Amino acid sequence: MLGQTRPFRLVIAVHLAGSLMWQVLSAAIPLTVGLGFDAVLGGERPDLGTFHLVVAVLLALVVVRGVSGVVATYSLESFASGLEREARRQVFAGLLRKSQGWFDRRRVGDLSARATGDAESLNLMVSPGFDMAVDLTLNILMPVAFIALIDPRLLLSPVLFVVLFAVALFEHGRRLEPVSDLTRERFGSMTAQVTESVAGIEVVESAGGVEQERARFAARAREYRDAAVRQARAQALSLPPLLLTLATAGALVHSVALLRAGALTIGELVAVLGLMGTLRAPTQLASFSMGLIHLGAAGARRIMEVVADPDDEDERGGTHRAAVAGEIVMENVSFGYDPGVPVLRDVSFRVAPGSTVAVVGPTGSGKSTVLRLLNRTYVPDRGRVLVDGVATTEWDTGSLRSQIAVVEQDVVLFSRTIAENLSAGADTGADRSRLESAARTAQAHDFIMASEHGYDTVVGERGATLSGGQRQRLAIARALVADPRVLAVDDATSAVDSVTEHELQLAMRQAAAGRTTFLITPRLSRVRAADHILVMDRGRIVGQGGHEQLLDGCPLYRRIFAPYPGEPGRAAVPRRPSVRKGTHL
Numbered sequence: 001m002l003g004q005t006r007p008f009r010l011v012i013a014v015h016l017a018g019s020l021m022w023q024v025l026s027a028a029i030p031l032t033v034g035l036g037f038d039a040v041l042g043g044e045r046p047d048l049g050t051f052h053l054v055v056a057v058l059l060a061l062v063v064v065r066g067v068s069g070v071v072a073t074y075s076l077e078s079f080a081s082g083l084e085r086e087a088r089r090q091v092f093a094g095l096l097r098k099s100q101g102w103f104d105r106r107r108v109g110d111l112s113a114r115a116t117g118d119a120e121s122l123n124l125m126v127s128p129g130f131d132m133a134v135d136l137t138l139n140i141l142m143p144v145a146f147i148a149l150i151d152p153r154l155l156l157s158p159v160l161f162v163v164l165f166a167v168a169l170f171e172h173g174r175r176l177e178p179v180s181d182l183t184r185e186r187f188g189s190m191t192a193q194v195t196e197s198v199a200g201i202e203v204v205e206s207a208g209g210v211e212q213e214r215a216r217f218a219a220r221a222r223e224y225r226d227a228a229v230r231q232a233r234a235q236a237l238s239l240p241p242l243l244l245t246l247a248t249a250g251a252l253v254h255s256v257a258l259l260r261a262g263a264l265t266i267g268e269l270v271a272v273l274g275l276m277g278t279l280r281a282p283t284q285l286a287s288f289s290m291g292l293i294h295l296g297a298a299g300a301r302r303i304m305e306v307v308a309d310p311d312d313e314d315e316r317g318g319t320h321r322a323a324v325a326g327e328i329v330m331e332n333v334s335f336g337y338d339p340g341v342p343v344l345r346d347v348s349f350r351v352a353p354g355s356t357v358a359v360v361g362p363t364g365s366g367k368s369t370v371l372r373l374l375n376r377t378y379v380p381d382r383g384r385v386l387v388d389g390v391a392t393t394e395w396d397t398g399s400l401r402s403q404i405a406v407v408e409q410d411v412v413l414f415s416r417t418i419a420e421n422l423s424a425g426a427d428t429g430a431d432r433s434r435l436e437s438a439a440r441t442a443q444a445h446d447f448i449m450a451s452e453h454g455y456d457t458v459v460g461e462r463g464a465t466l467s468g469g470q471r472q473r474l475a476i477a478r479a480l481v482a483d484p485r486v487l488a489v490d491d492a493t494s495a496v497d498s499v500t501e502h503e504l505q506l507a508m509r510q511a512a513a514g515r516t517t518f519l520i521t522p523r524l525s526r527v528r529a530a531d532h533i534l535v536m537d538r539g540r541i542v543g544q545g546g547h548e549q550l551l552d553g554c555p556l557y558r559r560i561f562a563p564y565p566g567e568p569g570r571a572a573v574p575r576r577p578s579v580r581k582g583t584h585l
């Protein structure tokens with residue numbers, strides 16, 4: 001956290017100077033008032049000359065104090081807002097560096113909460129939290145110093161108070177820490193709940209789950225409230241105000257004794273009590289300021305989990321950068337998303353550059369997972385995935401992914417224009433003619449031109465305004481804009497009409513030209529046209545080769561493509577869209 005404050009050193013220095021000035025002047029004011037009392041009451045006759053001078057000095061002190069207050073507040077606010085903005089920027093940059101596996105283990109809403117609520121808690125930690133802490137320290141030390149100027153013997157009560165106050169505050173902080181962590185964590189869960197319900201609003205509303213979601217959200221909101229109340233209770237149960245009352249009583253008794261002994265004037269007694277009085281506000285605010293600082297620290301811990309995560313190192317990959325020719329080899333690859341749950345077991349195959357490979361198998365057999373290992377979206381637990389003879393872990397991730405495009409069955413589109421969506425995968429903003437040529441190859445150009453603003457039509461969030469077949473073709477077009485050497489398409493659109501099917505088939509055939517292509521499809525016609533077919537069952541390859549060869553030698557393949565009466569060419573094994581978490585941030 002301290003490292004993050006480095007760019008703000010100047011504003012922090014200005015703030016500290018302004019605050020110090022404010023505090024010195026605030027403590028000087030009661031002292032000057034004491035001089036005024038002495039001038040009027042101290043001698044035989046009131047000394048009006050001195051009194052008028054005291055009033056003039058008081059006025060000057062108030063004006064200068066006001067100016068230092070403005071400077072201190074302004075510099076503090078720019079520090080607080082700057083830190084919040086910087087934290088947000090770093091969270092977002094950190095998120096973009098994370099691997100798919102990292103996102104799989106987290107909830108999208110909770111991650112958004114880190115960039116919003118947690119970053120805001122840093123702002124509050126600085127202003128008013130940190131501000132109060134600085135004020136509080138000066139507010140306590142200054143009066144004590146001025147009391148020492150009046151009579152060092154009077155330091156007894158205030159110094160005792162300061163020591164006990166520091167101990168009590170430290171204890172208070174220790175109690176606050178776990179409660180603050182809990183409060184921030186529950187805020188994250190609550191936000192995650194809203195995000196998930198809204199993202200799945202279609203299901204919530206159509207399946208009659210509204211009441212259930214309402215109850216679920218109410219429970220999350222209640223948990224957050226409970227944590228916040230616990231935090232407030234921990235803040236309220238603070239000892240310092242009681243300590244101050246005792247210290248003030250002690251100082252009064254002590255001052256009266258010194259007054260009686262003739263060691264103190266009445267003006268000095270008034271000044272001492274005034275100075276003790278100035279300790280009240282910082283004492284009361286101490287626990288509030290501690291609360292804000294601990295909440296900010298809890299937010300900072302959650303932010304640091306995103307910003308400084310060792311996952312980043314893995315995601316950068318190796319150093320190998322080269323033009324991909326397109327040979328893909330898997331050597332005894334085993335992989336599981338969760339430890340101890342293998343999804344792929346001992347998968348091996350070789351694909352020559354430029355050939356087309358169809359991957360078939362029952363639902364959940366690991367077909368999509370094979371594709372995700374090609375461009376290092378995930379890394380195998382055992383074995384190697386080789387691209388042109390080099391393991392994907394040794395490839396520079398950027399170089400590898402710009403040449404191997406994977407089109408997932410669950411197509412993600414942004415609520416931007418079609419042109420912007422198409423150029424999302426390209427390194428630099430692709431020009432319109434490249435977008436159009438990719439869209440033509442993917443059979444998407446015609447329906448794009450038929451929409452209201454052509455390539456400038458804004459698609460709804462996640463492509464809600466498009467049909468499944470259109471989304472799929474846009475995704476293929478997007479993959480083609482970067483002109484990848486390897487194209488892997490997970491095509492779940494089994495339930496499309498025959499015109500769309502024809503267009504998709506054409507799109508795939510054109511897209512496959514000149515590149516190594518992987519295709520997951522339930523359509524026999526497309527499988528049959530492939531150069532090589534991989535048959536998967538429960539994470540293993542149970543057969544590979546050409547269509548005729550597999551019909552002869554692979555019982556599972558025969559079963560899958562046993563034609564349905566009246567529906568030739570459809571796979572007999574239904575596919576389900578895979579559930580992928582965390583991809584719609």
Ligand SMILES: Nc1ncnc2c1ncn2[C@@H]1O[C@H](COP(=O)(O)OP(=O)(O)OP(=O)(O)O)[C@@H](O)[C@H]1O
Binds near residue numbers: 581
């Ligand atoms: N992100 C993930 N996290 C955890 N498990 C996953 C994830 N994605 C898939 N799985 C699991 O891995 C297994 C294989 O999934 P995969 O999507 O590769 O199968 P598939 O053959 O493509 O299935 P389908 O034909 O239904 O798309 C399944 O049991 C699935 O539940």
